[in-house]
Amino acid sequence: MFTSRLECPKCSATYACEEIHHLCTCGSPLLVRYDLDKVRENMSKEKVAGRPADLWRYRELLPVVDKENIVTMGEGMTPLLKLDRLGREMGMTNLYLKDEGVIPSGTFKARGAAVGVSRARELGVKTLAMPTNGNAGGAWALYCAKAGIECVVVMPQDAPQIPRSECAIANATLYLVNGLISDAGKIVAQAVKENHWYDASTLKEPYRIEGKKTMGLELAEQFGWEMPDVILYPTGGGVGIIGIYKALNELKEIGWIQGRLPRLVAVQATGCAPIVRAWEAKARESEFWENAGTCAFGITVPKAIGDFLVLEAVYDTDGCAVAISDEDTLAAESMLASIEGAFVCPEGAACLAATRQLLADGWIDPNERVVLLNTGCGIKYPETVKSNPPLLQPGDTLPELPASP
């Protein structure tokens, strides 16, 4: 395929793609670089349009060399939905939802797992390990099962429950930790060193991001290779926003899109907003966020290893960073379901709350094309919805329907 090298975005050191590499010697994550001239010659919009509706339709911009190594469950080309009812209510004419709940394992983590595990298989990996806030662990456990790779997962005790079932049924080795993902990360780092396992932690291997970037490729294709004005992304480790930014730059370089990139908005929770604090201070890196906590558990990342890349994507596109309270997030989750029928995860709902805030502030114009990136399905977060339905006995009649509000 068309990968040319692994490159450090901090010190520009390069490494061979054919070898297993994790972080640069300077400590930064590595990014996959492609021979984009060759990609331009070998890939066309028409060719892509004729391929199956999954993320492998962009294979020239993906790092797997031999297609026999691809581990796929049909992930990708998730729906892009126009939210007309909600838009009307908010006075917006072009509000969209990219729904990553409609994917194997129910979250966008399937993209990183599909490409990351495929490439790990290609590199001959037998055992990999990772810390997770839940969904990445579930997705990697399932893709590893299909690939025949042993998978070791460490997640916070307070993470949502359903990913535990995914790990268990996939036969992964799962541990809980009485702490945050940062504590899980330290335990994994130590174990990886001792056991010579492949470290699949966020951005500690360069291929997960290549899977996540396909969200950007799909958005471009779904918008007819024209860019929306704003993309809001719930930011924990930030791989998705870095990936989207990378994807759009690659598409620009091969000439498939033109002009200004969309303004990228990093959405965080008021209970864990290191990127927002850094952005407000115009800093290039974030500080560790003490006592992190939010109902949007997936974005409880006190200090992301790729924080400088997230901030670069935000600064470079004239984007911004916004922190949302749990109260506003849960209200937005309700709005999306009751008005648009979309039962999204709290992380995705936070993007709607952020849009309302930025619209009120005048940062978003009511006629701009705005995309909420929902990273997962609400059915993985049943605990965010309260329900106490009345119990009937067989033969009962229904009480009169309460009047509509």
Next chain:
Amino acid sequence: MFTSRLECPKCSATYACEEIHHLCTCGSPLLVRYDLDKVRENMSKEKVAGRPADLWRYRELLPVVDKENIVTMGEGMTPLLKLDRLGREMGMTNLYLKDEGVIPSGTFKARGAAVGVSRARELGVKTLAMPTNGNAGGAWALYCAKAGIECVVVMPQDAPQIPRSECAIANATLYLVNGLISDAGKIVAQAVKENHWYDASTLKEPYRIEGKKTMGLELAEQFGWEMPDVILYPTGGGVGIIGIYKALNELKEIGWIQGRLPRLVAVQATGCAPIVRAWEAKARESEFWENAGTCAFGITVPKAIGDFLVLEAVYDTDGCAVAISDEDTLAAESMLASIEGAFVCPEGAACLAATRQLLADGWIDPNERVVLLNTGCGIKYPETVKSNPPLLQPGDTLPELPASP
């Protein structure tokens, strides 16, 4: 569009499509008929191939007249996966999974809801009501929310929990009943009569099945308009199997597929197997199954109103009906996840158990093309997986990895 009439498959009475109709005066469900000559003239495989990857790509074979009435969340064109690892283990060369977990709300019920709610909106419906084993209620609640239709749902107290959250967040009016779906059905029938609501019970309106039939259309397209040999389908109300059978006959009539239809297999649970019992007795209808119960809750239907249509589809295609124990179902769920990374619902897993049984019996040949229809994602059934991971403290080291089996 190309609908011509509603027709009773029992007494052949016909009704106008433009009016709201439920059951035939003879008590049978009604089926939508199309002017298939016009469909043949106006629809082509090439046209379909160029459309978005959702079920509306088959719109000439769907009952919605004005596309403004379509209520969609991008449902359909779910993955068809070849199960090579599992196939090898079972000595089969052509084992496939059609994965209906990758769809809004996480189950195939989204298909019936999308088409049923769209058509209800077109017919001017303001309030609808339905009994459900859970997932249909969740899906219809969400699609109704998007359509602005009031939705009343009655489900068994013992149904899985997550659909309650879907109903609640969609603002549906939800009741539980201390009984089975048959008890819920009686309560809904009474309420519909008293309140003049639209009855959206299984097969009591003719459009849900049109949504479900798109599974058959997609299978045909995904197999390159050649038919597999066997399709196994977990059968409760049976709308899916009736729909697939209807779809394949319509495709045959417009000349898109030729030859023998696949043998359709109705898979049930030993704890609720009225169709299997009827098939073993060569009967045309089933008897009410007393004391029904199984972990595959979605197929706990003691007596389906469309039982004669399910049995017709099975008899006419030289199919069969198989009952699976909960133990075999849960073992199959585990196998699919640990070998193929597919975390399916128990209903879908029962199809794998049935395949093993039919293969052992010689009813399925190891080289036949066999499709397991998985009706929903496993993440909606976390209670079917046991998980008791060890708890670590920050700073702990991981114990040595247990040796692979």
